[in-house]
Amino acid sequence: xxxxxxxxxxxxxxxxxxxxxxxxxxxxxxxxxxxxxxxxxxxxxxxxxxxxxxxxxxxxxxxxxxxxxxxxxxxxxxxxxxxxxxxxxxxxxxxxxxxxxxxxxxxxxxxxxxxxxxxxxxxxxxxxxxxxxxxxxxxxxxxxxxxxxxxxxxxxxxxxxxxxxxx
Numbered sequence: 001x002x003x004x005x006x007x008x009x010x011x012x013x014x015x016x017x018x019x020x021x022x023x024x025x026x027x028x029x030x031x032x033x034x035x036x037x038x039x040x041x042x043x044x045x046x047x048x049x050x051x052x053x054x055x056x057x058x059x060x061x062x063x064x065x066x067x068x069x070x071x072x073x074x075x076x077x078x079x080x081x082x083x084x085x086x087x088x089x090x091x092x093x094x095x096x097x098x099x100x101x102x103x104x105x106x107x108x109x110x111x112x113x114x115x116x117x118x119x120x121x122x123x124x125x126x127x128x129x130x131x132x133x134x135x136x137x138x139x140x141x142x143x144x145x146x147x148x149x150x151x152x153x154x155x156x157x158x159x160x161x162x163x164x165x166x167x
Contacts, residue, residue: 007117053075105154115140115142115143
């Protein structure tokens with residue numbers, strides 16, 4: 001029982017430490033609010049593949065006229081006067097989805113390693129006990145089943161989301 005408590009304590013410490021370190025490592029400003037989860041640029045592209053956000057954003061009427069003369073379109077507008085298309089992977093929902101899936105993947109990995117270690121310790125300390133050997137085999141078998149189920153879920157998400165998760 002002591003080994004199981006130690007593994008759970010280590011996993012919990014790593015998880016809490018990760019939540020404390022992530023905001024320091026990857027902070028972004030989104031609408032004046034600092035966030036470490038999503039990136040809110042959401043600029044989009046024009047239908048012809050050009051960027052409607054060339055140069056610096058003009059702040060007054062004179063700069064707007066200079067901008068239009070230089071780039072042949074208004075800031076944030078395409079050459080044909082239409083608004084740019086927003087990419088799905090530039091939205092906050094996409095950022096949260098990726099964040100959740102990354103945390104879930106890391107959690108499954110940590111728990112799988114912990115489960116295999118726990119099962120192997122049970123197996124090696126069985127000392128001929130058929131009951132403990134059977135329990136160790138069940139633990140390792142359940143870890144393998146869990147990994148297969150997560151891999152199938154991850155593959156399904158890559159198939160159902162247009163373009164996959166990490167394209």
